[in-house]
Amino acid sequence: MVPTPITVRVPAKVNLHLAVGDTRADGYHELATVFQALSLTDEVTVRSGEPGIDVHGEGADSVPTGSGNLAWKAVRVLAERCGRDPDAPGVQVSIHKGIPVAGGMAGGSADAAATLFALNALWRLELGRDELADLAGRLGSDVPFALQGGTALGTGRGERLVPVLARHTYHWVIALDRHGLETPDVYRELDRLRQSSAGGNGADGVEPVLEALASGDPRELALLLGNDLQAAAVSLRPGLRRTLRAGVEAGALAGVVSGSGPTCAFLCEDADSAVRVAAELSGAGVCRTVRVAQGPVHGARFAGEDRTDRPTPPTPPQVHA
Ligand SMILES: C[C@](O)(CO)[C@H](O)COP(=O)(O)OP(=O)(O)OC[C@H]1O[C@@H](n2ccc(N)nc2=O)[C@H](O)[C@@H]1O
Ligand SMILES: Nc1ncnc2c1ncn2[C@@H]1O[C@H](COP(=O)(O)OP(=O)(O)OP(=O)(O)O)[C@@H](O)[C@H]1O
Known part of the structure; x- marks a missing residue:
């Protein structure tokens, strides 16, 4: 039976605070940043079928639809992780952009995070949050935060996260x-x-x-x-x-x-x-x-998460400052 398509909604981010330290040996800068997830969102749908990617919505013209799309890199990374052929993953990805492209709000990172989250369900991999976060960190510095959402302190190159309590909308x-x-x-x-x-x-x-x-x-x-x-x-x-x-x-x-x-x-x-x-x-x-x-808003979630037919992933504990 062909699995039903999965749609995931994923937020943009703003850095409330971004301290950039020295350049590291790998070329990245050491960061201390506080991220907040905002209610501007992309929607990513994955379905079994001919491999490909299509992008709609605002700014879609300037987003690559081939292997340069960060969401496609996410498909390849997850396929490799679960022993599928990354050159023939048998999946189509549709992206609906609501996050401004190349705007500093991590739209591409959000799509990569959403793709990992959605494929984990489509392929019934049951990878936990930590493992998805680890794969996310390999795709880009902002990708783990798009998975997690909320408000968080990011260190390293921005990929090491600790949730932060934010008492307010x-x-x-x-x-x-x-x-x-x-x-x-x-x-x-x-x-x-x-x-x-x-x-x-x-x-x-x-x-x-x-x-x-x-x-x-x-x-x-x-x-x-x-x-x-x-x-x-x-x-x-x-x-x-x-x-x-x-x-x-x-x-x-x-x-x-x-x-x-x-x-x-x-x-x-x-x-x-x-x-x-x-x-x-x-x-x-x-x-x-x-x-x-x-x-703050949630990180990557199934669109219509309020439905009861899918398990809600555990929310990471929130810590006080
Ligand atoms: C500006 C921020 O959005 C703030 O959260 C991020 O630091 C950027 O994160 P991102 O877009 O996910 O960046 P990556 O895809 O990991 O890296 C893209 C490029 O940004 C620069 N980069 C990124 C992160 C970092 N800590 N130091 C860097 O110097 C590097 O030139 C790197 O080649
Ligand atoms: N799924 C995607 N959505 C948007 N841009 C993408 C995507 N995949 C690759 N790109 C490319 O990545 C570049 C940066 O796009 P993006 O919208 O992620 O920028 P950004 O928000 O400034 O990123 P960040 O805040 O993480 O630094 C764009 O020029 C675009 O060509």
């Missing part, structure tokens, strides 16, 4: 730029700025951020948003300075470049304020489009 306005930025270019620009000592080290220690999250006060958190990659993203895309200013002028508590950018994320006081900020920002002509989002 935070309301965000997300400003999307007209063109993406490539992550390696932004890290390279940071290195260049640091060599000329203009890169600075904007993001301080992580502990105050964890304390603010435990308190649940968005005003406290707003004071602590920080991203070492922001100077590099702004250097590559100077117009972001205007966007960041416009969000705060529109009434956001604070704004930050999301990850490697160019998307900017604005933390707002509450849901009503987010709607007002979004309306004003979209009229300011500083970005392509604006979205409202909440966080």
Whole structure:
């Protein structure tokens, strides 16, 4: 019997805090980051059939549909892990994009995470969270967080995660730029700025951020948003300075470049304020489009997870800061 297709919904992320350390021998930078999963999501469906990948939704034109798609790399990694032929895995992957492409919100990573999660069910592998997280880490630094979701502290190159207690739903306005930025270019620009000592080290220690999250006060958190990659993203895309200013002028508590950018994320006081900020920002002509989002949300989950015919994977324990 052909197994039924499986659809998984997976969130975008914002880095509330991103401290970039030294470059390691493997070329990656050592990170201390606090991730939060946001309610902008992609949906990934896997079904048995002729191998292939198709991509729909916003920005789909700029996403590769062949072996360059991170979701296809996930198919290959999982096929190898379970003794299937990675060149003939017998699976089709359909991606519906709701996460901005090349926006610093980990959309490709999210699709890879969703693919691992979905294929684990389609192929009835019953791999646990830890094993999926290990495979995810091999695919990219942001992939394990997309599986886990919530709010988490990431160390190493960002793949080593500890869940963090966040006592509040935070309301965000997300400003999307007209063109993406490539992550390696932004890290390279940071290195260049640091060599000329203009890169600075904007993001301080992580502990105050964890304390603010435990308190649940968005005003406290707003004071602590920080991203070492922001100077590099702004250097590559100077117009972001205007966007960041416009969000705060529109009434956001604070704004930050999301990850490697160019998307900017604005933390707002509450849901009503987010709607007002979004309306004003979209009229300011500083970005392509604006979205409202909440966080934290779950990591990769079956679409319609509320259905009772599938086991809900165990939620990792939440720890206090
Ligand atoms: C900017 C962030 O989104 C913040 O969470 C991530 O650090 C990027 O994570 P990602 O897109 O999953 O990145 P990967 O696919 O692992 O790496 C892409 C490239 O980004 C750079 N990179 C990434 C992570 C890291 N800790 N140091 C790096 O220098 C490297 O040039 C690497 O070749
Ligand atoms: N499934 C995918 N979805 C989006 N982009 C993908 C995918 N697979 C590969 N890519 C390629 O990866 C590049 C980065 O896309 P993505 O949307 O993941 O960027 P990002 O959000 O900036 O990543 P991150 O925040 O993890 O650094 C794009 O230029 C795109 O061509």
